[in-house]
Amino acid sequence: MAHHVHWLSNRHPRPAHLVVAGDDLRADRALTLVRRGRAVLWRGDYRNARQLLAAMRRRLDRRPVPPGDTPAETFHRHRAVTADRARLLNRLVLELGPGYRIDLPHAPDVSLACRQAYGPDPGPALVPLAELLGVLGAHQWRARGVLVPALDATIHPHYGVFAPTRQDYVQLVADAPWPGATTAFDVGTGTGVLAALLARRGAGRVVATDIEPRAVACARDNTRRLGLTGRIEVRLADLFPAGRADLVVCNPPWLPATPAAPLDAAVYDPESRVLRRFLHEVSARLTPGGEAWLVLSDLAERLGLRRRGELTGMFADARLTVVDRLDTRPRPRRRADSLSVYRAAEITSLWRLSAASSV
Ligand SMILES: C[S@@+](CC[C@H](N)C(=O)[O-])C[C@H]1O[C@@H](n2cnc3c(N)ncnc32)[C@H](O)[C@@H]1O
Numbered sequence: 001m002a003h004h005v006h007w008l009s010n011r012h013p014r015p016a017h018l019v020v021a022g023d024d025l026r027a028d029r030a031l032t033l034v035r036r037g038r039a040v041l042w043r044g045d046y047r048n049a050r051q052l053l054a055a056m057r058r059r060l061d062r063r064p065v066p067p068g069d070t071p072a073e074t075f076h077r078h079r080a081v082t083a084d085r086a087r088l089l090n091r092l093v094l095e096l097g098p099g100y101r102i103d104l105p106h107a108p109d110v111s112l113a114c115r116q117a118y119g120p121d122p123g124p125a126l127v128p129l130a131e132l133l134g135v136l137g138a139h140q141w142r143a144r145g146v147l148v149p150a151l152d153a154t155i156h157p158h159y160g161v162f163a164p165t166r167q168d169y170v171q172l173v174a175d176a177p178w179p180g181a182t183t184a185f186d187v188g189t190g191t192g193v194l195a196a197l198l199a200r201r202g203a204g205r206v207v208a209t210d211i212e213p214r215a216v217a218c219a220r221d222n223t224r225r226l227g228l229t230g231r232i233e234v235r236l237a238d239l240f241p242a243g244r245a246d247l248v249v250c251n252p253p254w255l256p257a258t259p260a261a262p263l264d265a266a267v268y269d270p271e272s273r274v275l276r277r278f279l280h281e282v283s284a285r286l287t288p289g290g291e292a293w294l295v296l297s298d299l300a301e302r303l304g305l306r307r308r309g310e311l312t313g314m315f316a317d318a319r320l321t322v323v324d325r326l327d328t329r330p331r332p333r334r335r336a337d338s339l340s341v342y343r344a345a346e347i348t349s350l351w352r353l354s355a356a357s358s359v
Contacts (some may be wrong), residue, residue, distance in 0.1 A: 012158065017039065018041045046106045049129055061096060072303055079337070083260055091124045094126070100114040151348060156221060160214045169348050181246035181290070183249035188251065195232050219234040246287050248293070250294055272306065279317075297347070319356040328347070
């Protein structure tokens, strides 16, 4: 592949070998090619490319992931198989002309969606179709927004930013007894959904942080849309902003595992490093009598990725006292997979914590 042609993917490496194909390529043959390490450069009808991709996916999904001997083994196997399938499916690629134009019959206009996901037009480029479909889906979500009943408003997620599609944890933050906070921090704000909720619940000033520039831009956008710019400040930061607050909220990545791509860092936290640092540093960020609210699912424990009691041990090590715990059960996903049985039992908790010396 000519190297002046840009490779657009946030997840998959540039393929070394391309095979040009069109409307007569069948899914079985396409799978044989991609399994041999080839990428298929599609020059047929755009709609046929989508159908081909769907047929390839169906074939790959036909074989269920066999469970491991332990929940953790099942989890690692599930991740490995999912990553392998994604690697194969992302080898069906399209050419983009200048201005993110697709010059194929029945191709949609993808220019705005691509600019939002990849930035300014890089000129001629190649993109995996599967990834492009994700980019288009994210663009639609951003335009339409996700209704958040607890806010009575829509939140507009940007590409690559953790979206509040699971309302359960937002509701926990809406329902927890309000500690009369006038200042609040929202650490790892994502779309800014919890920062907005804290402002709506009564915090006169909220400082929201995220380590991801995409999330910072997204949270600023949502803050503006909700008319909260005067009360919420969004900053790019590793965990805490400077100073202290009466209430510090954090919904950190909840699975102690290595992210496969930078965009997965909202979910995976290797060795619970973000969680541990949050707990160790939060006391020093609270005003006297202040509260920290940690929102965390117990899926890691159910999967055997974190020992039972390890979390409360972390609280004790960080000299944090549990004031209360509010629980909710996330609504099960529609799509069943080898982890569904663990997800069905998952509980998300809001831990109300205070600095041990302030109780
Ligand atoms: C599970 S998402 C929660 C997003 C949002 N608060 C919500 O509840 O919808 C975790 C967020 O933490 C951010 N994050 C991860 N590590 C961070 C760090 N060291 N400092 C600040 N933010 C971090 C991620 O970028 C992501 O936006």
